[in-house]
Amino acid sequence: MDIAILTFDGFNELDSFIALGILNRLRADGWKAQITSPTARVTSMNGVVVExxxxxxxxxxxDAVIFGSGIYTRAIAENSALLDSFQLDPLRQLIAGQCSGTLLMARLGLLSDLPACTDLTTKPWVVQAGVRVVDAPFHAKGPIATAGGCMSSQYLAAWMMVKRAGVEAATKALHYVAPVGEKDVYVERVLKVVEPFVE
Structure with missing residues (x-):
């Protein structure tokens, strides 16, 4: 399972790194999430330089794609040359977006009439793009998912794991990253959010 975590200049570290860390807990099962960028290096919103x-x-x-968010996403959404480089296929891929990453999905026509989640700052732009935004941390239908809020990256990762590896594998990965003393409660809460959206 190859996963592209789309990461652009000005990216939010929590979006890219949390999903990367959780998804790669399934590396022994053949999963590999990777930072995927338009340039050899990108700099985060807080000045962290990543290759x-x-x-x-x-x-x-x-096999799966996550559109992370960042402070320059609105400009990226207007970059038609960059957007034209995407040839994504919802029939074959899981495609997810977080916060302003939802705006990129909207611009690519991936959301059509689906309700979507995003952060409060990005919400007006996503609405302007013709998408109905719901007040929720996570929503998915079929192979398309969106999440709102930096820490909601855990839901995107959990959703992908449940859909493609099953609840048992997802539970094991989430249990590993969960805070000590709260592991069972944490796993139960995350799965409660995503499982209703898994057919």
Missing amino acids: AQQPLEFANRA
């Missing part, structure tokens, strides 16, 4: 593990084209052949 891309994969070029942007990797997203087109990956």
Whole structure:
């Protein structure tokens, strides 16, 4: 299971790194999430410089894609040359977006009439793009998911794991990253959010 975590300049570290860390807990099962960027290096909103593990084209052949968010996403959404480089396929791929990453999904026509989640800052832009925003941390239908709020990256990761590896594998991965003393409660809460959206 190859997963592209789309990460652009000005990215939010919590979006990219939390999903990366959780999804790679299934590495022994053949899962590999990688930072995927349009340039060799990207700088986060807080000045952290990261080397891309994969070029942007990797997203087109990956099994799953996560659109992370960042402070320049609105400008990226207007970059038609960059958006035209995506040839994503919901029939083959799981595709998810977090916060302003939802705006990129909207611009690519991936949301159509689906309700979507995003952060409060991005909400007006997503609405302007013709998408109905719901007041929830996570929503999914079929192979498309969106999440709102930095810490909701855990829901995107959990949803992907449940859909493609099953509840048992997802539970094991989430249990590993959960805070000590709260592991069972944490896993139960995360799965309660995502399981209703898994057919």
